[in-house]
Amino acid sequence: MSVRAGIVVTGTEVLTGRIDDQNGPWLSNQLLTLGVDVAHITICGDRPADLIAQLRFLADQSVDLIVTSGGLGPTADDLTVATVAEFCTRELLLDPELEEHIAGIIRHHRPHTPDLDAGPTRIGIRKQALVPTGATSLPPTGTAPGVVIPAVAGDRPIPTIVILPGPPGELQAMWPSAITSPAVAEVLSRADDLQQETVRAYGLHEAQLAETLRRAEAEIADLDRLEITTCLRHGELDMMTRFASGDADVYRRLLDVLTEHHEHQIFSTDGSTIEDQLIDALDGRSIAAAESCTGGLIAARLTARPGSSAYVMGGVVSYSNDAKSDLIDVPAEMIATHGAVSEQVAAAMAEGARRCLEADVAVSTTGIAGPDGGTETKPVGTVCFGVAIDRRPTYTVTRHFPGDRERVRTLTTTAALHLVVAQLKRS
Amino acid sequence: MSVRAGIVVTGTEVLTGRIDDQNGPWLSNQLLTLGVDVAHITICGDRPADLIAQLRFLADQSVDLIVTSGGLGPTADDLTVATVAEFCTRELLLDPELEEHIAGIIRHHRPHTPDLDAGPTRIGIRKQALVPTGATSLPPTGTAPGVVIPAVAGDRPIPTIVILPGPPGELQAMWPSAITSPAVAEVLSRADDLQQETVRAYGLHEAQLAETLRRAEAEIADLDRLEITTCLRHGELDMMTRFASGDADVYRRLLDVLTEHHEHQIFSTDGSTIEDQLIDALDGRSIAAAESCTGGLIAARLTARPGSSAYVMGGVVSYSNDAKSDLIDVPAEMIATHGAVSEQVAAAMAEGARRCLEADVAVSTTGIAGPDGGTETKPVGTVCFGVAIDRRPTYTVTRHFPGDRERVRTLTTTAALHLVVAQLKRS
Incomplete structure (x- = not known):
């Protein structure tokens, strides 16, 4: 690819692993x-020397663009603008208009700030209104303005640098103005016209996909013109492919080979997620969940989507045996005879949830997430599922998942969604 | 600090933001x-030139130790060992014992692998059994062995390099053998004797804490000997402090100042989380949840902990009004009169969940997570809570949270746990 970039994430709390960085991946x-x-992402703490070293490194790697996140706050340890200015040997100048703009934002949000016109708050505002000479400031989306510094050619050229705030919401809100600023737009105008497509599979191993890709290499000329990345996430296997628009035909042939070998595992070729497909498959019907080992994760995932109240009736986390009996009418004798982790109980849970929550469809999980509770016949990771659909016999199945408690719970949640979609599609 | 390290995370799927990196922070x-x-974390894709550039950068920054993660698989695009060996100008030698060890692991886990003794699988095993000259291999915790390469002095010195596998479980399992290997142990023996303490607060703003820290600076000599990092997470404010054991007294004085100013906001000074404190506060009592806007997140958080079945009875996700009435007996007239988002309904939900799930304590949430559903009097972010405790009047409160749907749901979940603990402690 013709245009390369580096991303610099700043902040001691990110470097020390205290908070997960969202900005680099975004x-x-x-x-x-x-x-x-994107050639490199680097993370550094709030130390100017380390930040300058990373900027120097990226510039020496001949990237065309550096994007930084974080360190734009009003306090003394927010050093990004001053440090980048030092790196570019540019002076900092106070922008009085920007200063008033920031003061106006604070006045609006915290009208009773006592030292807005003097004291620490005003000092902080003035610090945030400093702009390196020759740079463009990006309007604040919180209180911190961003900065774009155009590239400088020379013996040791400096690429275009975009300085963005650390809070992900502010950074994302500022992105449109960053990429349309003249210096960044110029860099982007040299970028390739690339397309990205995603194939999602469930129940497919990475090794199987690798084997199919090896075969595809033998069958399809120019396959190396596609950049393919695979990744496993929550039990699903995603394959992302990037290619120049002119190579769309090569991608179509790859898709044919994949579909030929893994038709039953591939559930999405248009970027849609299993949640998207669930909504399609529900087709206006309502859904409920009865959860034991997933403890609320299925309901949480179903309700994460805006507007989900239109089709999610709710759920029951029947963690104790009494809860299973009292809330959703699972017979206590059934639990005594077959055990709480059994397909019989899973079926009764799904049917009970469907009835009690007046839903058209219900899914249930009952299993052993670990670390304790496993037995010889039902080891940790054993999970029974039930899917109850109006006017259909209830479907049940037992699966075994690897890993620790968190992983078993996550894999079970994904499996539940796939089972519901598969059963709904069968009708 | 005397010993500095750099971390290199490899993998195109991490660099492109497809999966979140867990290894860098860990x-x-x-x-x-x-x-x-730790001075730098760098992330690169599966391209040898970029990896070498990052290793060169870290070595030039005079770090004493580099730890890499990822790229140890059996396939051709797993290039870390070969690339690091090239960087160190060391040859790769096949370790026949290691080869047999890996083959044994695969034989054990996938006994029917057809090409274990020849073909692609054996080629992959042989690739994984290549060790740079002078390096020590670390026993595989999956199928991939790790590698430790001792430092080399000289004009452009190379620090000690530890190569670890990408899957977080494998990497973490290999860590003990990595840090006890002679070359790494030697580096660590030069590290400072440091202590780390965490203070957690709820309901405290970063700006307030910053103000208190400024005051503390004036009052406490040597405060600059403490390294203080603050971070906001899910609505809680954490302050981590690292210091040499000899400065424990300075830290104690800081803690006194903090407690003096923020006694009611600081809920933990010993590293304990709100979940830990909830278990203490329950003191043998059982708990249940009735959730509307959090949609299962409280139950999921309560049940995330191993052994939680001993005290979590379960929960109800009463997303629809019918579910509130049918499952936990919230009177339909009450919903009609006061609205689903009201303290009256929150109280009825908590009381209903406590009764129906036979729990000693229950917490409820009903609110508007957005983006739709807000009104003039109940804007998006409005959440009513109820806490019902056996033989006590039910407590209710209304709060307003900022941000998008996900943030409102997360902040509400944290708030619910804090409210329960506060109410339990009052008894």
Whole structure:
């Protein structure tokens, strides 16, 4: 690819693993969709020397664009703008208009701030209104403005640098103005016209996909013109392919080979998720969940989507045996005879939830998430599922999942969604 | 600090933001607890030139230790060992004993692998059994062995390099053998004897804490000997402090100042989480949840903990009004009169869940997570809570949370746990 970028994430709390960085992956994905090749992401703490070292490194790697996140706050340890300015040997100048703009934002949100016109708050505002000479400031989406510094050619050229705030919401809101600023737009105009497609599979191993890709290599000329990345996430296997628009035909042939070998595992070729497909498959019907080992994760995932109240009736987390009997009428004798982790109980849970929550469809899980509770016949990771659909016999199945408690719960949640979609599609 | 380290995370799927990296933060935190200062984390894709550039960068930054994760698989695009060996100008030698060890692992886990003794599988095993000259291999915790390469002095010195596998479970399982290997142990022996303490607060703003820290600076000499990091997470404010054991007294004085100013917001000074405190506060009593806007997140968080079945009875996700009435007996007239988002309904939900799930304690949420559903009097972010405790009047409160749907749901979940603990402690 012709245009390369580097991303610098700043913040001691990220470097020390105290909070997970969201900005690096988000920026990387945005740049990729713009046809930019992200070569490096670097993370540094709030130390100017380390930040300058990373900027120097990326500039020496001849990236065309550097995007930084974080360190734009009003306090003394927010050092990104000053440090980048030092790196570019540019002075910082106070922008009085920007200063008033920031003061106006604070006045609006915290009208009773006592030291808005003097004291620490005003000092902080003035710090945030400093812009390196020759740079463009990006309007604040919180209180911190962003900065774009155009590239400088020379013996040791400096790429275009975009400085963005750390809070993910602010950073994402500022992105449109960043990429349309003249210096960044110029870099992006040189980027390739790239397309990205995603294939999602469930029940497919990475090794099987690798084997199919090896075969495809033998069958399809120019396959190396596609950039293929695979990744396993929550039990699903995603394959992302990026290619120049002119190579769309090569991608179509790859898709044919994949479909030929893994028709039953591939559930999406248009980027749609299993949640999207669940809504399609429900086709206006309502859904409920009865959960034991997943403890609310299925309901949480179903209700994560805006507007889900239109079709999610609710759920029951029947963690104790009494809850299973009292809330959704699972007969206590059934639990005594077959055990709480049994397909009989899973069926009764799904049917009970469907009835009690007046839903058209219900899914249930009962299993052993571990670390304790496993037996010889029902080891940790054993999960029974039930899917009850109006006017259909209830479907049940038992699966075994590897890993620790968190992984078993996550894999069970994904499996439940896939089971519901599969059963709904059968009708 | 005397010993500095860099972490290199490899993998195109991480670089492109397809999966979140867990290894960088985990390794960083481990190194910090060993008294090592992590200066840089870098992320690169599966391209040898970029990996070499990052290794060169870290070596030039004079780090004492580099830890890499990922790229140890059996396939051709797993290039870390070969690339690091090239960087160190060391040859790769086949370790026949290691080859047999890996073959034995595969034989054990996949006894019917057809090409275990020849073909692609054997080629992959042989690739994984290549060890750079002078390096020590670390026994596989999956199928991939790790590698430790001792430092080399000289004009452009190369630090000690530890190569670990990408799957977080394998990497974490290999860590103990990595840090006890002679070359790494030697580096760690030079690290400072550091202590790390965490203070957690709820309902405290970053700006307020910053103000208190400024005051503390004036009051406490040597405060600059403490390294303080603050971070906001799910509505809680954490303050981590690292210091040499000799400075424990300075930290104690800081803690006094903090407690003096924020006694009611600080809920933990010993590293315990709100979940830990909930278990203490329950003191043998059982708990249940009735959730509307959190849609299962409270139950999922309560049941995330191993052994939680001993005290979590379960929960009800009463997303629809019918579910509120049918499952936990919230009177339909009450919903009609006061609205589903009201303290009256929150109280009825908590009382109903406590009764129906036979729990000693129950917590409820009903609110508007958005983006739709807000009104003038009940804007998006409005949430009513109820806490019902056996033989006590039910407590209710209304709160307003900022942000998008996901953030409102997360902040509501945290708030619910804090409210329960606060109410339990009042008794």
